[in-house]
Amino acid sequence: MLDVVIKGGTVVDGTGAEGFAADIGVKDGRIVAIRSTADGGVTEEAAETIDATGQIVCPGFVDPHTHYDAQIFWDPYSTPSNLFGVTSMVAGNCGFSLAPLGDAADGEYLKHMMTKVEGMALEALEQGVPWNWLSFAEYLDRVEESGTAINVAFMVGHSAIRRMVMKEDSVGKEATPEQLAEMRTLLKTSIEAGGFGFSTGRSFTHSDADGQPVPSRWAAWEEVLELCKETSLHEGTTLEWVADGCLNGFDDDEVELMTKMSVTADRPINWNVLTIDSARPDAYRNQLDACEKANEDGAKVVALTMPILVGMNMSLGTFCALFQLPGWMDYFNMGIDARMEKFSDPEVVTWLENQAAMPEAGVFSRLTGWDNYMVGDTYSEANEGLKGRTLGDIARERGQ
Structure with missing residues (x-):
């Protein structure tokens, strides 16, 4: 008797072969059977059956x-x-x-x-x-x-x-x-x-x-x-x-x-x-x-x-890739209160944006495009309801 049988999934085995519909039998923590559904699949009884219909079954990454x-x-x-x-x-x-x-x-x-x-x-x-x-x-x-x-x-x-x-x-x-x-x-x-x-x-x-x-x-x-x-x-x-x-x-x-x-x-x-x-x-x-x-x-x-577009988390409170933009480190090294005061100054913000566009920014210039930044988490009552929204949408709503 098997411990687990995974039924009806599409098996992608990592060899480069096309995926195929199959059942997988597991016993004592090891795969002991892989049989295509076209050949009848795994017929042995199992203590647990997992229905994987419509799912991909593959080795761990x-x-x-x-x-x-x-x-x-x-x-x-x-x-x-x-x-x-x-x-x-x-x-x-x-x-x-x-x-x-x-x-x-x-x-x-x-x-x-x-x-x-x-x-x-x-x-x-x-x-x-x-x-x-x-x-x-x-x-x-x-x-x-x-x-x-x-x-x-x-x-x-x-x-x-x-x-x-x-x-x-x-x-x-x-x-x-x-x-x-x-x-x-x-x-x-x-x-x-x-x-x-x-x-x-x-x-x-x-x-x-x-x-x-x-x-x-x-x-x-x-x-x-x-x-x-x-x-x-x-x-x-x-x-x-x-x-x-x-x-x-x-x-x-x-x-x-x-x-x-x-x-x-x-x-x-x-x-x-x-x-x-x-x-x-x-x-x-x-x-x-x-x-x-x-x-x-x-x-x-x-x-x-990576086979995906790379998302990154940014924060004005802790270290992140923004530190690598030319001149930005000086501001991030300030205490949090002084830092946020500076970031509230339009002249400082304009200067930082110009620095980020300089050739010296290299690959980190891709971090610009602030309109498309999405709010990941909020921590104050004033920012409640902003999670999941882009900075561009918020700015337009506020007329900024």
């Missing part, structure tokens, strides 16, 4: 680029990814893992860094994350003890390693040979403990809570490649990185480094995110050409992309 490293402690379901069919994911990307740590000060640095690079709320990081680990192994133990609803793998982040070894010198200085050797040993023990691979970040968009480039951005090529060499010694590992070229198009140096990383590690390297932008319709060709050039030279480079 794997999301290779997430930052659930902190959220997973207060939300083991990894919402909202689980709601979209994700059953496996990779965290610790862009060089940003929450382990290893050398001491509490390292945790404080990473905690505040994450509020900037990933827009995480400091209150959530302080109240929702236990921070009761030092080693990467201990971090994984805490995650397992907390529990997860989906499968998750964690990359070992370069910035965490660098901070633990070099402390304050991780920002502003290159590593000494002794420090590099210590970093390599730390990566070794972290991967042996269960780390999925090595991630690093060199993107201009990633700065710490003090506004300085994150630790990984200060690393010399020699350091990056030495850590890739260590990764090569551990089967089943992978590489991930983010660089300026992921947004603005790769230059020759980035293509060379990306190639050397993959070849040195003898591992694939993925980067995020390939987008096709109507404002820059030919930009994606540079990024695809970079991948092809690297692969021709012996690397295996994989670009991550």
Whole structure:
């Protein structure tokens, strides 16, 4: 007797084959039968029958680029990814893992860094994350003890390693040979403990809570490649990185480094995110050409992309992509009261709009078009009833 039978759905099995109507039988947590309805479907009895008529039945999706490293402690379901069919994911990307740590000060640095690079709320990081680990192994133990609803793998982040070894010198200085050797040993023990691979970040968009480039951005090529060499010694590992070229198009140096990383590690390297932008319709060709050039030279480079228009959450109260517009950071660094006072000044608003339209805004210029912004949530009585409405509609209604 089966535990579950899923009846009448359209099975899309991930092989590239056309979907077909079939029943699926499950026993002891595993699929034991897939039979097309044309052949009679699954006829065995089951403890539970699910009618999937009119639905797509497919394998769970794997999301290779997430930052659930902190959220997973207060939300083991990894919402909202689980709601979209994700059953496996990779965290610790862009060089940003929450382990290893050398001491509490390292945790404080990473905690505040994450509020900037990933827009995480400091209150959530302080109240929702236990921070009761030092080693990467201990971090994984805490995650397992907390529990997860989906499968998750964690990359070992370069910035965490660098901070633990070099402390304050991780920002502003290159590593000494002794420090590099210590970093390599730390990566070794972290991967042996269960780390999925090595991630690093060199993107201009990633700065710490003090506004300085994150630790990984200060690393010399020699350091990056030495850590890739260590990764090569551990089967089943992978590489991930983010660089300026992921947004603005790769230059020759980035293509060379990306190639050397993959070849040195003898591992694939993925980067995020390939987008096709109507404002820059030919930009994606540079990024695809970079991948092809690297692969021709012996690397295996994989670009991550999304099959949808990318929606983003913006807030004038917390860190978000708007910070990256030229000159906007100065205002977001003000206290919330002073910030909102400035945003109420028409001259300031006009200046900010002009800054956002400057060539220096690069890909972030796509964040303009304020009329089409939709209100996601409201928190004051004055704004009740605005959720789901566009700013353009609201402004026209108010004669603004």
